[in-house]
Amino acid sequence: MAPLRPMSRIEKGLIIVAFFVWSAMMVGAGYVGRMLLAPVELRIERIDHYGSNPHALLDEAWGHVRDHFVGVVPSDTVREYGAVRGALATLNDPYTTFVEPQARALERDHMRGRFGGIGVSFTRNERGEIVLSPMPDGPAAKAGVREGDILVGIDGTPLPSPADLEDVARIRGEVGAPVTIEVLRGPQRERLTFTIIRQTIEVNSVEWRTITTTVRGALATIGHVRIRNFTERTGEEAKRALSALSAADSQAYLIDLRNNGGGSLAAAVEAASEFLNDGIVAIEQRRDQPEIVHRVRKGHTKPTNGKPIAVLVNSNTASAAEIFAAAIQDHRRGLLIGEKTFGKGSVQLIFDLSDGSAVRVTAAKWLTPERRALDGAGLTPDIEVVGSEDAQLERAIRVLSEAIGNARR
Missing domain, CATH: 2.30.42.10 (PDZ domain)
Structure with a gap:
């Protein structure tokens, strides 16, 4: 390598001048340098922050709202509830929802049937x-x-x-x-x-009464069972109702599920088991899991055995009520009378959260015993009666009266 040549006096002077010019430029442009450098440093900090706090962007955005919003800023709790609802909305599933504490308490009481x-x-x-x-x-x-x-x-x-x-x-x-x-x-x-x-x-979910009619000149009794929803107590209430109606010498049974929006899947299986001898009530399909088959529960006295059954349904009959009605229809155990049902063929799991709120998550789809999927489709009645509830009831009574008459021959 060639030896270094000593710098001349002119070259040393130019270097000194360049140093002072560079220093002056850096001092004069100091605030520009800070503007250029600060976002890079801030960006690095935020990237690290995101790694430890997945809600950092939400916190950052909400900080600007808190500092500058012209109206009243909601509490952190309201903000958090809104964030959960917004996140669930990205699933595009109307049944996966967030439930606030007071509403969850009401829902829990409703399912228990007591409060x-x-x-x-x-x-x-x-x-x-x-x-x-x-x-x-x-x-x-x-x-x-x-x-x-x-x-x-x-x-x-x-x-x-x-x-x-x-x-x-x-x-x-x-x-x-x-x-x-x-x-x-x-x-x-x-x-x-x-x-x-x-x-x-x-609060009882099941109501019952007897309906007296005339069949071929002789009196006949029809047991009318109205199930308003399916709660933890519905199975036991249905047993009591059928026992009382059997003691009243009912020759047929009319199960009224109109305006029943559903409830507990287990309760629907339990109630359906009062009318079916064996077989499948419903099939549950979950993600990446084997099918769950819900079968008729054993050990029921079944006072309805051998007697005609009809089920009243309408457009508000949904979810667990459709499970019950579909089981009766698929097993040819009775006729559905009324209107096409709602068509909610999904199952939600409810997870209680730390503050008393809850998240309801669609975790499964269900199929009828004949593997019909009813989500968005509903059940088509065997006898369609569109009109008043009284007209539907009267038609059901006529159908069951004919069945009683045929059994008397």
């Missing part, structure tokens, strides 16, 4: 107000609450207008604990206050 309350049902009038209807001999009725009283406050807190289900849910609570309600009564809207001790309130 701590004061014994009132609610309707909404044309003004959007909550109108009370006390149960006979229930705690509210004994305290003086009357039919038509308008609920305006619970435990000193006025109800918002209009009130929703979660607002009214505060009337429920621990058995033995008091709750104070404020109501308006009559045309003068007299304001009254009642303090009522909550008691265990049981």
